[in-house]
Amino acid sequence: MSTPTIPQTMKAVITTADSSTALQEVPVPEIDADEILVKTTAVASNPADWKLVKFMTIPGTIVGVDFAGVVVKVGSAVTTPAVGTKVAGFVIGGQFTDRGAYAEYVKTAADLVWTVPEGTVSDAQAATYGCAAWTAVQNLFLPTRLGLAEPSDVKAASSKEWVFIYGGSTSVGQFAIQLAHAAGYKVVTVASPKHHELLKSYGADAVFDYKDSEAITKIKETTGDSIHLGLDAVSTAETEVFSVKAFATGAGKLHVLGMAPEADAQSLRPDISIQASTVYTTHGRALGPVPAQPQDKALMVHFLKKFPELVKSGALKPNPTKLINGGLAGIPEGFEYMLSGKVSGEKVVYEL
Template identity: 30%
Template sequence: MSPTLKPTRPPHSKSRTHPTPVPDLHEIVIQTRAVAINPVDFAIQTVGTGLFPGLTFPRTLGMDLAGTIVEVGNAVTRFKAGDRVLAHPDVLKKTAAGAFQLFIVAQDNMASHFPNNTSFEEACVPPACLSVAACGLFQKDYLGLECPTVPPTPNGKILLVCGGSTSVGCNAIQLGVAAGYEVVTTCSPHNFEYVKKPGAGYAFDYSSPTAVEDILVVLKGKLCAGAVAIGNISPPGNGTAAAEACLDIVAKSQGAKFVALAMVYQGKMPEGVDGKFIIGSTLKDNELGAKIFEEFLPKALEAGSYLYAPEPLVVGQGLERIQEAFEVVKKGVSARKVVVSL
């Protein structure tokens, strides 16, 4: 039997016990050792079916974890019991995939090995936001960029990431650089050096009244591959300024006229520019999942060219600390990812 933390009715949660899950053909069962908190977790808890119609409660939440495999499905060949992995489980598909429990199931194409010198608390940081960034950058119905490689092959194009110090932003920067793009990003001035660690070539103050004009100077004479604009998923309109800046820059620069939106944007698109809200789990159903979690990420982590960013902020140990961790995220953290050890 496996303890789990389930919202019984938004915004409440309760610890329950249920049978340890059994993997389907292409699933793995993971004993969870550390989980990270995303704003979407408590957004689901608070808004419930208003955010994701079709969800039922009680439901175990959580989209970021690291742990040890205890069982694999009959069609799984890449993993075995005892392997240390990070994973992005499909919590929207089944409650047995929610990260906030001691044993979970995940699809094998949404998990990666990580080096032995990495802690579980570090390893649980990237998966979900890595998936969001990857969908926005590489899927054909978004920016459709070339996939990342180890080592990267520079292509001379520029990628704009508005919100580079966020969890999605850190991953978008790293994936963009690994795919051969020079990255321009926006953030608070105190995070300028921070966003350059994952590879941003330029960092601009998002609140500056001249930010758009300053970025256009950098882009002059170069091809822009498009942009990723990042804000919180709830409430609608959060991150509007980032979206509008990205849309304005893309409209006025040479190159792709598309902005991948990691937010609910309700404003008007400039003429000739398109944008789309990123559904960050769709890579599990196409070839991108394996390209990122199987072909790219393990090599990049082993080579030390991909950072576990933002840095983990461990706020406690045990499932009973999850709700407390939600409150820490709600109050706001900068350039950190809130983590709970299990």
Template identity: 30%
Template sequence: MTTPSGSSKSEHLAATVPGEGSPLEITRRTTPKPGPGELLIEVKAVALNPVDHFQRDTGLYLSEYPAVLGFDAAGIVLSAGPSVGANAPKPGTRIATFTSAWFEQGNPDYGALQKRVIVPAEHVVPLPDNMSFLEGATLPVQVATDKKGMLVWGGASSIGVGAVQISKLLGFTVYTTASPKHHDYLKGIGASRTFDYKEEGVEAKIIAAAKEDGLAIDIAYDAVGQLQSVLDVLKETRGGVEGRVASAPALTDKSPKAAGISVKFVLPPVDKTERLELFQFIFGKWLKEKLETKEYVPGPSIRIIAGGLEGAQEALDILKGGVSGQKLVLEL
């Protein structure tokens, strides 16, 4: 069916969204050639994110159909387009990639849920030999979603696992909330204090712990969307300094506010030059080094949904129903 050359005559399988709100369909697509600065990747694993089922169901940020969804992928570089930098991974290299599906607004050449995908060379990180494609696929979105938090609300979520590790590596003392069954795991990857977010009065417990530790907390990362609680804590712990909250879920007019605390929705930059510069640093340098030294590890635990691309529709439905401390991944 396909040849590794990525010639325009070859085809590959894709899970496509045929129209707004439609279930995924398995189709054959012509394999595109990588353009300037781009790589063609043979996809071996795709990890799913909540925004994938949201885009499938609502058409959010999709400007064309059929669309191919999916941000987090791991695989092998098949070929490179013109003017790819000398430092870009060569054909044959095992990599993980944050695809540009979001920035290309559904253009089917750029979504992860297919056997061949085009990505900007700056969007890939080489994988250490001992890391599987399944593990690699869990990394890109959680790393690229800018973290500045010290209080990480929702540490067991995929975004939270990244926020805890990065905050720790940046030198913060990390407080995080999660179900108690995840507390030991979160301490293992860098949290110094863990709290059960389902417990009545958890905000007061966090405030008391910060006082006990003599710690001012003026920065937080809301990984899951419990902003009011985050603000309630920061109001008491920010020590007169302006508080800053990064929110992974999008904000609306109805999102809570608090005097003296700014809240920002964090998303990788939409401006292409800015994004390529940032991703070159995050994936080409920072993450590459941290994976080699094992200071950054993949997480939360991987749950493989069977069926490869055929399993994508079911996997998105499972994710929509909610997961706990799991990253759903497809093996292609």
């Protein structure tokens, strides 16, 4: 396939000094030998996107982490994917002037994308498998985190062990349910009742309303009071306390999202190892106070090779989507939609 014509400049959503964003014309990024350049066709939003703009502003940087698109250029050391391949991935947005998802072109490491199988999911759906799906993979399967057995193929292994996931209807929760199920584990989760049927269709064996005063009792009865592994996909002081109360007596592991676990949950259950992590370490580079963690990148490089078959088989479905019109110009509207608290069981996406 001939190399597409690539312009010198592109439109991108840039952070501004007043903790906002602007759609600006910037240079198309140059790629290194081990990188690829992707012409974006869809992007998705996460709470981290607007939080980085609002609270951790680095003016002049490109915003956004989740994207899908077509490879238009490869570095000299890249053998796969080839130009013309449809891919999706996750980059670190809001930190660099030449790297971020909310742009007409995105550069990223060639081994940190997955190939989207033809005839499976739309570009907008493919974009939902970024930050959230990577977070689920990192927390479920990294040996230093929950260390679950991986899906060896699309057929679940035989396992009677229960895994608890708080926030099953969140983007991370939806992917975590499916991945744990595909790996052969039994999954119990909590979410608003309107999402229960969706989560059961994604592989949850039991779903309860987190507002139900008897929810913890019901979880223990359903699982035979056997939970020793859990992921809190919401990760507040309240949700972490709820999570550890659902655990059985004895040692366990609970993973939460963010920089540090809440003290209340740890003091309530000192026998449970509560650890926090950030998905940005999957890029294998240091970021602020967080040191480089090569093992996190190695897991993602390995696991992304599983994505095409998991998606093709239907074992790993995308998040339900909420399309915001306007392409990159619609990003501020998407941020406002998220800030208003309207997002529930869906991923905000934009088509370019």
